[in-house]
Ligand SMILES: O=C(O)c1ccc[n+]([C@@H]2O[C@H](COP(=O)([O-])O)[C@@H](O)[C@H]2O)c1
């Protein structure tokens with residue numbers, strides 16, 4: 001049953017000076033933000049994006065178009081402000097936090113980089129589980145702790161990005177296991193494999209599935225076996241952000257898989273999530289369909305880093321601003337729909 005606040009929110013949307021429904025998806029977003037914040041006067045405050053970076057044992061098995069050194073190199077690029085996410089967050093006034101979740105490199109102390117290194121990278125899941133149970137649980141706790149720190153700054157809308165060469169392999173395996181769908185439907189080009197290389201990636205990942213055939217669909221076990229530290233930390237962060245009633249901006253394929261893990265642990269996370277864009281990575285379209293969500297943007301992007309969140313943020317702002325600032329038919333003296 002619709003609550004009385006839900007009815008009031010919908011009434012407010014429908015009485016703005018526009019044909020009913022004419023602001024399309026913006027109306028759904030406004031409804032969601034007002035519902036999450038439990039108010040007819042929602043606001044977005046101190047937007048943040050956290051990027052979690054980590055190295056992957058599987059990256060040595062020829063599953064990515066790029067070498068694993070790119071992960072620490074890109075972290076340095078984030079620190080120096082040169083990556084796409086730096087540019088877009090600056091453009092839209094979004095605060096950016098960088099987290100070393102487990103990169104295979106010892107960074108110098110830097111005030112722009114948060115040290116949360118679980119280890120120097122996950123193990124290769126062709127041989128053994130990527131993480132221990134304890135490491136996986138530590139990731140969830142660390143992600144949650146970071147979100148609490150962000151919320152303490154006055155933030156109520158948070159997006160998550162990732163950087164980790166090899167992490168589309170982790171994400172594909174987790175998706176296949178948790179949704180019980182064929183691996184083939186979950187595996188794509190990642191950061192840019194050609195067709196022959198995707199076939200090799202498939203055969204490597206099939207071996208990993210065989211190796212861990214005893215793993216059922218328990219989300220913590222799946223995350224521990226195939227995950228990356230950044231995927232698990234993001235999962236813990238999303239769960240905490242939902243608990244704190246923050247709006248959660250979900251980026252592309254890998255971030256959506258973190259969301260899937262979070263959803264399997266606590267289904268209420270769905271109410272807080274805004275899916276920012278439809279990634280070009282093969283598995284994402286199916287994942288979005290299975291989740292029953294309709295991403296804000298489709299820009300043919302497949303970058304990660306939280307770039308989809310940064311691009312969708314001003315659209316979310318427009319949703320909140322029309323809801324709070326537009327005149328109503330009554331206040332503007334505009335005639336309503338004719339009774340025909
Ligand atoms: O966000 C996405 O949809 C997305 C799709 C494909 C690749 N990526 C990025 O590319 C990296 C993973 O690609 P790969 O091929 O190394 O598994 C990782 O750093 C991700 O941020 C991201």
Ligand SMILES: Cc1cc2nc[nH]c2cc1C
Nearest residue numbers: 066070163191303304305
């Ligand atoms: C250069 C580069 C930048 C990235 N950012 C996120 N994933 C990435 C993968 C590569 C290869």
